[in-house]
Amino acid sequence: MFVNLTDVLTNEGKVLPMQVEAGITQIPVGGESYRVLKSTPVDFVFTNTGKGRARIEGEAVFTFALNCDRCLQPVEKEIALTFNREVTAPDVSADRSVEEEQDFMDGYQLHVEDLLNSEIVTSWPMKILCKPDCKGICPKCGRDLNTGMCECDTFVPDPRMAAIKDIFEADKEV
Numbered sequence: 246m247f248v249n250l251t252d253v254l255t256n257e258g259k260v261l262p263m264q265v266e267a268g269i270t271q272i273p274v275g276g277e278s279y280r281v282l283k284s285t286p287v288d289f290v291f292t293n294t295g296k297g298r299a300r301i302e303g304e305a306v307f308t309f310a311l312n313c314d315r316c317l318q319p320v321e322k323e324i325a326l327t328f329n330r331e332v333t334a335p336d337v338s339a340d341r342s343v344e345e346e347q348d349f350m351d352g353y354q355l356h357v358e359d360l361l362n363s364e365i366v367t368s369w370p371m372k373i374l375c376k377p378d379c380k381g382i383c384p385k386c387g388r389d390l391n392t393g394m395c396e397c398d399t400f401v402p403d404p405r406m407a408a409i410k411d412i413f414e415a416d417k418e419v
Contacts, residue, residue: 251353253291253299254334261291265357267305272365282308282321287361297337301330301355307365311373315381316389322373328364 246268253259267284287305294300308323335352349359380390385397402410 246357247351247354248289248291248357249353250291250299250332250355253293254297254332254353257293257295259291259293261289263289263291265289267307267357267361269307269358269361269365272309272362274366274369280310282310284308287357294331297334299332299334301328301332301360303328303360303364305361313375313379314373315379316375316391317382318375318389318391320373320375322370324365324368324370326361326364326368330360 246265248263248265253261264286266286267281269281269284271278271280273279284307285305287303290302292300292302304325304327306323306325308321311320311322312318313320332350332355335350348363349356375391382389383395383397386395388395
């Protein structure tokens with residue numbers, strides 16, 4: 246979906262509030278694609294800040310279908326976005342930073358999905374957990390440790406002791 250910002254970018258002091266349906270059904274993050282379960286309409290406020298520049302402020306909430314990073318159980322994760330971006334009119338020669346609107350502006354048109362994708366990716370959590378104390382899965386048998394313990398041997402030898410391991414084994418032979 247595109248939003249025409251011609252009126253905002255050409256009229257100094259112009260303020261335009263707008264509510265837009267996101268229209269995003271999935272989002273690619275880290276080589277995987279995640280499904281959007283629900284989202285609120287995006288509340289935008291476009292404000293001309295002078296000299297062919299405009300500020301884009303927005304708020305939205307998205308709920309995604311994900312898997313817990315430890316136990317792999319399905320999780321619904323809500324991400325609330327609050328963002329503030331600056332854009333420049335295409336006919337204004339100004340220094341544009343690398344982070345600026347190049348990816349989501351096409352002339353005077355704002356590509357809403359590209360802007361939202363960018364904001365969602367930067368707000369994406371580093372770790373997705375079903376609960377803060379998730380125990381994960383057993384590395385040997387794959388059992389979900391949140392439902393109960395398994396009978397697997399969990400001893401992991403200290404790799405720093407590998408150099409003297411032979412000494413202890415020699416004592417066992419005697």
